[in-house]
Amino acid sequence: MASKPKLLAFAGSLRKESVNKKLVQVAAKGAEQAGAEVTFIDLVDYPLPILNQDDEQANGAPENAKKLHQLFAESDGFLLASPEYNGGLSAALKNLIDWLSRPSSGEPALASFQGKVVSLMSASPGGLGGIRALPNVRFILDGLGCITLPKQLALSKAYEAFDDQGGLVNNVHQETALKLGRNVVEMVKKLKD
Ligand SMILES: Cc1cc2nc3c(=O)[nH]c(=O)nc-3n(C[C@H](O)[C@H](O)[C@H](O)COP(=O)(O)O)c2cc1C
Known part of the structure; x- marks a missing residue:
């Protein structure tokens, strides 16, 4: 494919x-190493009100929802x-998913999700690493048309899992997180070639 996966x-x-x-920034490194252009977004920079259909009908989508719509729709x-x-x-x-699932002017329905390749991961200070959240997220994203890859990582004891440079202390976990990033790039390339 000519252009880098986004x-x-x-x-x-x-x-x-x-x-x-x-954790997601480790996976992002893996994706970059595999040739992707990765944009990290921090949701705290895009505050969104809890979706209330009455407000949406009266005022339309908030600016941050529109910005996020565009970022998501443009990504692979x-x-x-x-x-x-x-x-x-x-x-x-x-709430983010709910806002992005709403129609946006000029975009086909569910343009933020349809055909997007996704790697999922979770991190928690507990012993299960947040693994109970992942089937929820997978179910929702699949329903919206994402291609959610089977490989995932639930990182337990996560408050002790990172070194000062943001890498994972455990080499196996580091490699797994990098691979989650690479997997998305490889699938996007296969789908686009
Ligand atoms: C409302 C609330 C509910 C939580 N429930 C769980 C839970 O069910 N399982 C779990 O492993 N951790 C749970 N936690 C702890 C989170 O895993 C922990 O706060 C973690 O740091 C959140 O991820 P973050 O560091 O990326 O914000 C909960 C935290 C909050 C605030």
Whole structure:
């Protein structure tokens, strides 16, 4: 393929010291090493109101939803790290998905999701690494038309998992996270060639 795959990397967390933001940035390195152009977005830079259809009808989508729509629609895929909140995905991530699932002027329906290749991961200070959130996220994204790759990573004990440079202390985990990034690039290239 002529142009580099364009990927978005983001976490469903607003927390400054988010371990999910750290994890997805390792996967982003793997994608860059495999030839992708990766844009990391921090959801705290795109505050969105909780979607209320009455407000949406009265005022349209907020500016941040429009900006995110464009970023998502222009990308070939995503690297997504989801925190686990009470066994599911965070409200910030669900609200983002809800806003992006709404029609946007000039874009085909679900342009933010249809055909986007996704690697999923999660990180948690607990022993299960947030693995209960991932089937939730996978189900939602698949329903919206994403191609969610089977390989995933649930990183347990995540508060102790990173070194000062943002890498994973455990080499196997580091390699797995890098590979999640590479997997998206390889699939995007296969689909586009
Ligand atoms: C409302 C809430 C619910 C949580 N529920 C879970 C949970 O079900 N499983 C889990 O492993 N951690 C749970 N946690 C702890 C998070 O894994 C932890 O706060 C983690 O740091 C969140 O990811 P982040 O660092 O990327 O923000 C919960 C945290 C909050 C604030």
